[in-house]
Amino acid sequence: MEYQAEGRAIAIRFPVRSMMRRTAKELAEAIGARLEGDSAAEIGGVAAPERAGARDLIYVESTKHAQRATASAAICVVAAEGIALAGKTILRSAQPKVAFARAAELLIERAPIASGIHPTAIVAPLARVAPDAGIGPYAVIGEDAHVGPGTQIGAHAVIGAGCWIGENCRIHPRVTLYGCVRLGNRVEIHSGAVIGADGFGYAFGEGKYWKFPQAGIVEIGDDVEIGANSTIDRGSLDDTRIAEGVKLDNLVHVGHNCQIGAHTAIAAQTGISGSSVLGRHVVVGGQVGIADHCRLEDGAIAGAQAGIPTGKTIRGGQTVWGTPAREIGKFKEAYGWYARLPELAARIKDLEAKLAAK
Numbered sequence: 001m002e003y004q005a006e007g008r009a010i011a012i013r014f015p016v017r018s019m020m021r022r023t024a025k026e027l028a029e030a031i032g033a034r035l036e037g038d039s040a041a042e043i044g045g046v047a048a049p050e051r052a053g054a055r056d057l058i059y060v061e062s063t064k065h066a067q068r069a070t071a072s073a074a075i076c077v078v079a080a081e082g083i084a085l086a087g088k089t090i091l092r093s094a095q096p097k098v099a100f101a102r103a104a105e106l107l108i109e110r111a112p113i114a115s116g117i118h119p120t121a122i123v124a125p126l127a128r129v130a131p132d133a134g135i136g137p138y139a140v141i142g143e144d145a146h147v148g149p150g151t152q153i154g155a156h157a158v159i160g161a162g163c164w165i166g167e168n169c170r171i172h173p174r175v176t177l178y179g180c181v182r183l184g185n186r187v188e189i190h191s192g193a194v195i196g197a198d199g200f201g202y203a204f205g206e207g208k209y210w211k212f213p214q215a216g217i218v219e220i221g222d223d224v225e226i227g228a229n230s231t232i233d234r235g236s237l238d239d240t241r242i243a244e245g246v247k248l249d250n251l252v253h254v255g256h257n258c259q260i261g262a263h264t265a266i267a268a269q270t271g272i273s274g275s276s277v278l279g280r281h282v283v284v285g286g287q288v289g290i291a292d293h294c295r296l297e298d299g300a301i302a303g304a305q306a307g308i309p310t311g312k313t314i315r316g317g318q319t320v321w322g323t324p325a326r327e328i329g330k331f332k333e334a335y336g337w338y339a340r341l342p343e344l345a346a347r348i349k350d351l352e353a354k355l356a357a358k
Contacts, residue, residue, distance in 0.1 A: 020044070020109055024076050024089050027057070031102045033078065037089030043076050046104045057107065059100035060085070078103065113152035113170055114139075124161070136173065148185070160196065166222070178234065184222035184244065192229040195220070199233035199240075199256025199274055212236060214256060221245070227252060227268070236274070249286070261298065279316065289323075303328065 022030075025039035047056040049065075049072035059078035060069040069077050069085055076089045078100045093099035114134030117123065121135040124143040134152040135141065142161035147153065151165055154173035159165065163177050166185035171177075175189045178196030189195065201212035216235020221244035226232070230248050233256040234240060240256055245263040248254075252266050255274035260266075264282040272278070273292040282296045285304035290296075294308050297316035302308065307323030314320055322331040 020107055021055075022103075022106055024091065027076075027103050027106065028091050030106055031078075031091065031093065031099045033091035033093045033099055035089070035091060038075075039089075041076050041089045043103075043107060046100070046107055047074070049074065057100065057103055059096045061096050110170075113154045113172060115152075118155075142179065154191070172228075180217045181234075182217065182219045184220060184224070186223050187220055188225045190226060190228040190230075190250070193226050194231045195226070196234045197231060199236055201236050201256060201274065216240065216257065218242070221262070224248075230254075233258075233274075243280075255292070267304070273310075 021042055021044040023039065024035060024037065024041040024043060027043060028035040042055060043057050044055040045057070047058060049058045049068040052058050052072050052074035054073050054075050056074050057076050057078065058069060058072055058074045060066055060083060061080055063083055066083050066085060069079070069088065076091065077085055078091045078093055078096045079085060080096050081092055081094065091099065112134065114136035117129070117135040118137045120137045121139045123129060123135065123141045124145065126143045127141045127145045129135065129141065129147040130149040130151065132149055133147045136153060136155040136157065138155055139153050139157045141147065141159045142163065144161055145159050145163045147165050148167040148169065150168040153159065153171040154175065156173055157171050157175045159177050160179035160181065162180040164182045166183055166187065168186050169183055170188040172189060172191045174191050176194045181196040196218045198214040201214060202209040203212050214234055214236050216237065216239040218232055218234050218240045220242045223244055224242055224246045226248045227250035229250055230252040232240060232242065232254040236256045238257045240254065240258050242260045243262040246260050247265045249266060249268040251269045253271045254260065255272055257275040258272050259277045261278055261280035261282065263280060264278050266284040267286040269287045270284050272290045275292055276290050276294040278296045279298035279300065281299050283301045285302060285306065287305045288302045290308045291310040293311045295313045296302065297314060299317045300314040301319040302314065302325060303319065303321035306321050306325040308314065308325045312325070314325070319328045320326060321328050
């Protein structure tokens with residue numbers, strides 16, 4: 001990219017992730033797609049159709065986007081069955097977006113967070129750091145902490161005493177793990193996240209708040225990703241547990257003793273109060289508020305800005321919306337009447353005026 005400054009063209013180069021080249025046949029075999037076209041076509045990146053070069057992979061999910069793909073410079077497309085794309089090498093998949101994401105993992109090499117142990121890092125004498133782990137500038141690794149093989153810990157991160165971090169984790173800069181947090185393998189935690197702080201637990205008596213014990217830990221399973229500036233509190237008398245495959249967006253708060261089941265996804269600015277339980281494959285929209293001791297069963301969906309009151313159970317497979325949260329059909333019906341309130345109020349006033357005139 002270039003721009004003009006005082007008559008001079010100045011080039012701007014943005015940092016990019018390094019790409020790895022694969023043939024269309026190799027990609028098709030890796031992602032379980034059916035190949036149509038040139039098996040030797042070489043692919044070296046991913047892009048949107050309008051931005052793609054000849055060697056970039058693109059995808060199309062429906063026929064309404066077929067023209068975008070056809071007009072693209074890309075020679076290779078991941079596409080659903082039945083979509084005609086003249087002149088393209090096609091990787092056919094029933095789930096093109098998923099297949100594209102899997103292909104991207106093979107084509108894009110992620111930028112390293114840290115390599116080796118930086119001279120400014122502080123590693124406690126009793127910490128156990130795998131020989132191939134990376135510790136970035138000014139990171140702090142506490143006593144008795146364990147850092148597994150292939151794990152990378154970014155600049156200014158703090159890993160508290162007694163933490164256990166598994167293999168191939170990615171801990172971005174300025175992440176804080178309080179003492180005794182446990183991470184599984186391939187966990188990724190983005191900048192600013194705080195894991196293991198005390199939960200919000202107090203008992204009121206004698207005119208003041210007394211801090212209730214926050215003596216549990218946080219356990220995070222394999223393949224979990226935690227967004228920037230998210231917070232997960234340690235347990236009170238139990239532990240806080242995040243199961244494998246959970247995905248937390250930025251600015252998500254998980255209170256003490258919460259249990260989140262496998263492969264649940266939670267969008268930004270959601271707050272989950274203490275001792276709530278979310279099952280497997282639950283989906284939570286942005287800015288949802290979940291009060292304490294709630295239960296969202298397997299496959300439940302909470303729409304954006306839903307408010308779930310204390311102790312409420314959302315049944316498996318149910319979709320809720322609104323505050324207080326209710327089944328989506330009932331919410332839409334109630335909201336329709338709510339939108340008509342000005343009209344209904346005017347009609348009532350008119351009827352009252354007619355009655356008063358009699």
